[in-house]
Amino acid sequence: DTAVSQTPKYLVTQMGNDKSIKCEQNLGHDTMYWYKQDSKKFLKIMFSYNNKELIINETVPNRFSPKSPDKAHLNLHINSLELGDSAVYFCASSQDPRLLSSGNTIYFGEGSWLTVV
Amino acid sequence: ILNVEQSPQSLHVQEGDSTNFTCSFPSSNFYALHWYRWETAKSPEALFVMTLNGDEKKKGRISATLNTKEGYSYLYIKGSQPEDSATYLCARRGFQKLVFGTGTRLLVSP
Numbered sequence: 001d002t003a004v005s006q007t008p009k010y011l012v013t014q015m016g017n018d019k020s021i022k023c024e025q026n027l028g029h030d031t032m033y034w035y036k037q038d039s040k041k042f043l044k045i046m047f048s049y050n051n052k053e054l055i056i057n058e059t060v061p062n063r064f065s066p067k068s069p070d071k072a073h074l075n076l077h078i079n080s081l082e083l084g085d086s087a088v089y090f091c092a093s094s095q096d097p098r099l100l101s102s103g104n105t106i107y108f109g110e111g112s113w114l115t116v117v
Numbered sequence: 118i119l120n121v122e123q124s125p126q127s128l129h130v131q132e133g134d135s136t137n138f139t140c141s142f143p144s145s146n147f148y149a150l151h152w153y154r155w156e157t158a159k160s161p162e163a164l165f166v167m168t169l170n171g172d173e174k175k176k177g178r179i180s181a182t183l184n185t186k187e188g189y190s191y192l193y194i195k196g197s198q199p200e201d202s203a204t205y206l207c208a209r210r211g212f213q214k215l216v217f218g219t220g221t222r223l224l225v226s227p
Contacts, residue, residue: 002158034213042207043161043217056214077212089162102147105163105214108153 003027006091006109011030014117021076021112030043031055031097032074033106034066037088046089048076057059081116088113090115121209123218130197131226137193138221140207144188147220149210152181152192155220156203164192164205 003008006023011020014088025032030107033048033056041078047066048056094100122141126156130136132225142150149168170185178195194201204222208215 009158031213035217041219043208045214045216048214056212069225100151100166100210100213100215101168103166103168105151105166107163108160110160 004091004093004107004109006085006089006112008112010113010115012115012117015081015083016019017081018077019081019114020078020098021089021091021114023074023076023109025072025091026105027093027107028072029093029095031094032068032071033092033094034076035090035092035108037090037111039087043090046076047074049070050097064075078114083116086114087117103117121207121216122216123205123207123221124218126188127222127224129224129226132198135193135195136197136223137191138205138223140190140192140218142188142190142207142209142218143195144185145208147185149189150183151208151210151215152190153206153208155206156188156199179190192221194211194223197223199225199227201225 002027006048033049034046035043049068065077068074080100088111090107092108094106095104118166152164153161166194167183171185181192183190204220208217
Protein backbone atom coordinates (compact mmCIF):
# COMPACT_ATOMS: atom_id res chain seq x y z
CA ASP A 1 0.00 0.00 0.00
CA THR A 2 1.34 3.41 -0.98
CA ALA A 3 1.47 5.67 2.06
CA VAL A 4 1.16 8.97 0.18
CA SER A 5 -0.32 8.71 -3.28
CA GLN A 6 -0.85 11.47 -5.78
CA THR A 7 -2.48 11.52 -9.19
CA PRO A 8 -1.83 12.05 -11.96
CA LYS A 9 1.87 11.22 -12.10
CA TYR A 10 2.32 12.94 -15.45
CA LEU A 11 0.24 15.76 -16.85
CA VAL A 12 0.75 17.70 -20.08
CA THR A 13 -1.66 20.55 -20.63
CA GLN A 14 -2.03 23.78 -22.52
CA MET A 15 -1.55 27.29 -21.18
CA GLY A 16 -4.71 28.76 -19.78
CA ASN A 17 -6.21 25.45 -18.70
CA ASP A 18 -7.30 24.64 -15.14
CA LYS A 19 -6.02 21.39 -13.64
CA SER A 20 -6.04 19.53 -10.33
CA ILE A 21 -3.61 17.16 -8.67
CA LYS A 22 -5.06 14.86 -6.02
CA CYS A 23 -3.30 13.55 -2.95
CA GLU A 24 -4.26 10.99 -0.35
CA GLN A 25 -2.37 9.61 2.66
CA ASN A 26 -3.20 6.47 4.62
CA LEU A 27 -0.75 7.06 7.46
CA GLY A 28 -3.26 8.65 9.82
CA HIS A 29 -1.25 11.89 9.83
CA ASP A 30 -2.81 15.20 10.79
CA THR A 31 -0.69 17.38 8.50
CA MET A 32 -0.34 17.43 4.74
CA TYR A 33 1.86 19.54 2.49
CA TRP A 34 2.43 20.55 -1.10
CA TYR A 35 6.03 21.09 -2.17
CA LYS A 36 7.24 22.24 -5.56
CA GLN A 37 10.58 21.36 -7.11
CA ASP A 38 11.60 24.55 -8.82
CA SER A 39 13.92 25.14 -11.80
CA LYS A 40 16.96 25.14 -9.51
CA LYS A 41 15.90 21.77 -8.14
CA PHE A 42 14.97 23.13 -4.71
CA LEU A 43 12.05 21.46 -2.97
CA LYS A 44 10.07 24.46 -1.73
CA ILE A 45 6.99 24.37 0.42
CA MET A 46 3.82 25.85 -1.02
CA PHE A 47 1.11 24.98 1.50
CA SER A 48 0.47 22.90 4.57
CA TYR A 49 -2.76 21.90 6.26
CA ASN A 50 -3.23 20.55 9.76
CA ASN A 51 -6.55 18.85 10.42
CA LYS A 52 -8.04 20.52 7.33
CA GLU A 53 -6.90 23.99 8.39
CA LEU A 54 -4.37 25.99 6.41
CA ILE A 55 -1.24 26.64 8.50
CA ILE A 56 1.36 27.56 5.90
CA ASN A 57 0.74 29.53 2.74
CA GLU A 58 4.03 30.61 1.22
CA THR A 59 4.24 33.26 -1.49
CA VAL A 60 2.36 31.38 -4.15
CA PRO A 61 0.20 32.94 -6.91
CA ASN A 62 -3.47 32.83 -5.98
CA ARG A 63 -4.06 30.74 -9.11
CA PHE A 64 -2.94 27.88 -6.85
CA SER A 65 -5.62 26.80 -4.40
CA PRO A 66 -5.33 23.84 -2.05
CA LYS A 67 -8.44 22.03 -0.89
CA SER A 68 -8.59 19.62 2.03
CA PRO A 69 -11.94 17.80 2.23
CA ASP A 70 -10.67 15.72 5.16
CA LYS A 71 -7.35 15.23 6.88
CA ALA A 72 -6.39 12.32 4.60
CA HIS A 73 -6.72 14.36 1.41
CA LEU A 74 -5.10 17.52 0.13
CA ASN A 75 -5.76 18.43 -3.49
CA LEU A 76 -4.05 21.16 -5.46
CA HIS A 77 -6.04 23.11 -8.02
CA ILE A 78 -4.27 25.39 -10.46
CA ASN A 79 -6.18 27.95 -12.55
CA SER A 80 -5.06 29.56 -15.80
CA LEU A 81 -1.89 27.52 -16.12
CA GLU A 82 1.25 29.32 -17.27
CA LEU A 83 4.44 27.99 -18.84
CA GLY A 84 6.32 28.76 -15.63
CA ASP A 85 4.09 26.41 -13.68
CA SER A 86 5.85 23.45 -15.29
CA ALA A 87 7.49 21.61 -12.41
CA VAL A 88 7.29 18.54 -10.24
CA TYR A 89 4.76 18.89 -7.42
CA PHE A 90 5.12 16.71 -4.33
CA CYS A 91 2.45 15.94 -1.79
CA ALA A 92 3.60 14.93 1.69
CA SER A 93 2.29 14.23 5.17
CA SER A 94 3.52 14.10 8.74
CA GLN A 95 2.40 13.99 12.33
CA ASP A 96 2.11 17.36 14.06
CA PRO A 97 4.79 19.50 12.32
CA ARG A 98 5.96 20.75 15.71
CA LEU A 99 7.21 17.19 16.22
CA LEU A 100 9.56 17.33 13.23
CA SER A 101 12.37 17.78 15.74
CA SER A 102 11.53 14.69 17.75
CA GLY A 103 12.48 12.03 15.26
CA ASN A 104 9.32 12.38 13.21
CA THR A 105 9.69 13.13 9.55
CA ILE A 106 7.73 13.99 6.45
CA TYR A 107 6.58 11.27 4.07
CA PHE A 108 6.42 12.13 0.39
CA GLY A 109 4.45 10.95 -2.60
CA GLU A 110 6.20 10.14 -5.87
CA GLY A 111 5.58 13.54 -7.40
CA SER A 112 3.40 14.81 -10.22
CA TRP A 113 5.25 16.00 -13.33
CA LEU A 114 3.32 18.94 -14.77
CA THR A 115 4.25 20.26 -18.21
CA VAL A 116 2.49 23.31 -19.56
CA VAL A 117 2.79 23.82 -23.31
CA ILE B 118 15.93 32.69 6.06
CA LEU B 119 17.04 29.09 6.51
CA ASN B 120 19.40 28.63 3.57
CA VAL B 121 20.50 25.05 3.32
CA GLU B 122 23.40 24.33 1.01
CA GLN B 123 24.76 21.01 -0.15
CA SER B 124 28.02 20.13 -1.81
CA PRO B 125 29.09 18.83 -4.15
CA GLN B 126 26.20 19.25 -6.55
CA SER B 127 27.03 15.93 -8.16
CA LEU B 128 29.45 13.11 -7.68
CA HIS B 129 30.49 10.17 -9.82
CA VAL B 130 32.32 7.29 -8.12
CA GLN B 131 33.23 3.71 -8.87
CA GLU B 132 31.62 0.75 -7.17
CA GLY B 133 33.41 0.06 -3.90
CA ASP B 134 34.53 3.66 -3.34
CA SER B 135 33.56 5.35 -0.12
CA THR B 136 32.18 8.84 -0.43
CA ASN B 137 30.82 11.70 1.61
CA PHE B 138 28.94 14.93 1.08
CA THR B 139 28.15 18.01 3.08
CA CYS B 140 25.05 19.86 4.19
CA SER B 141 25.53 23.40 5.59
CA PHE B 142 22.88 25.41 7.40
CA PRO B 143 22.51 28.40 9.71
CA SER B 144 23.43 27.25 13.22
CA SER B 145 21.15 29.62 15.14
CA ASN B 146 17.77 28.38 16.43
CA PHE B 147 18.50 24.84 15.34
CA TYR B 148 15.84 22.17 15.88
CA ALA B 149 16.54 19.23 13.57
CA LEU B 150 18.20 18.10 10.37
CA HIS B 151 16.66 15.50 8.09
CA TRP B 152 18.40 13.44 5.40
CA TYR B 153 16.50 11.93 2.47
CA ARG B 154 17.42 9.65 -0.40
CA TRP B 155 15.57 10.30 -3.63
CA GLU B 156 15.51 8.26 -6.81
CA THR B 157 13.89 9.97 -9.78
CA ALA B 158 10.21 9.08 -10.22
CA LYS B 159 10.05 7.66 -6.69
CA SER B 160 9.18 9.18 -3.33
CA PRO B 161 12.01 10.82 -1.40
CA GLU B 162 12.78 8.33 1.36
CA ALA B 163 13.70 9.46 4.87
CA LEU B 164 17.13 8.28 6.03
CA PHE B 165 17.85 10.10 9.29
CA VAL B 166 16.47 12.74 11.62
CA MET B 167 19.22 14.33 13.69
CA THR B 168 18.67 16.71 16.55
CA LEU B 169 21.64 16.81 18.94
CA ASN B 170 25.10 18.26 18.39
CA GLY B 171 27.49 15.36 17.90
CA ASP B 172 24.72 12.99 16.80
CA GLU B 173 25.88 10.12 14.66
CA LYS B 174 23.36 7.87 12.93
CA LYS B 175 23.88 4.76 10.85
CA LYS B 176 21.76 2.70 8.47
CA GLY B 177 23.65 -0.13 6.79
CA ARG B 178 26.53 1.38 4.85
CA ILE B 179 25.20 4.92 5.19
CA SER B 180 25.98 7.10 8.19
CA ALA B 181 25.63 10.77 9.10
CA THR B 182 27.10 13.16 11.62
CA LEU B 183 25.85 16.49 12.91
CA ASN B 184 27.60 19.62 14.16
CA THR B 185 24.98 22.16 15.19
CA LYS B 186 27.47 24.70 16.55
CA GLU B 187 29.18 25.19 13.21
CA GLY B 188 26.13 24.33 11.13
CA TYR B 189 27.00 21.28 9.08
CA SER B 190 26.21 17.61 8.64
CA TYR B 191 28.11 14.97 6.71
CA LEU B 192 26.62 11.94 4.99
CA TYR B 193 28.98 9.02 4.40
CA ILE B 194 28.49 6.00 2.17
CA LYS B 195 30.94 3.17 2.69
CA GLY B 196 31.69 0.87 -0.26
CA SER B 197 29.27 2.53 -2.71
CA GLN B 198 27.11 0.24 -4.83
CA PRO B 199 25.27 1.07 -8.08
CA GLU B 200 21.96 0.91 -6.19
CA ASP B 201 23.17 3.83 -4.04
CA SER B 202 22.83 6.06 -7.12
CA ALA B 203 20.30 8.72 -6.15
CA THR B 204 20.00 12.32 -5.05
CA TYR B 205 20.67 12.85 -1.34
CA LEU B 206 18.74 15.74 0.18
CA CYS B 207 19.16 17.38 3.53
CA ALA B 208 16.53 19.58 5.13
CA ARG B 209 16.51 21.78 8.19
CA ARG B 210 13.40 22.14 10.30
CA GLY B 211 11.91 25.60 9.98
CA PHE B 212 8.60 26.85 11.35
CA GLN B 213 6.38 23.74 10.96
CA LYS B 214 8.05 22.75 7.71
CA LEU B 215 11.27 21.40 6.27
CA VAL B 216 13.57 23.66 4.26
CA PHE B 217 15.54 21.65 1.72
CA GLY B 218 18.92 21.99 0.07
CA THR B 219 19.34 21.31 -3.66
CA GLY B 220 20.76 17.88 -3.04
CA THR B 221 23.86 15.96 -4.07
CA ARG B 222 23.38 13.72 -7.07
CA LEU B 223 25.42 10.53 -6.69
CA LEU B 224 26.18 8.18 -9.56
CA VAL B 225 27.94 4.91 -8.78
CA SER B 226 29.36 3.07 -11.79
CA PRO B 227 29.83 -0.71 -11.74
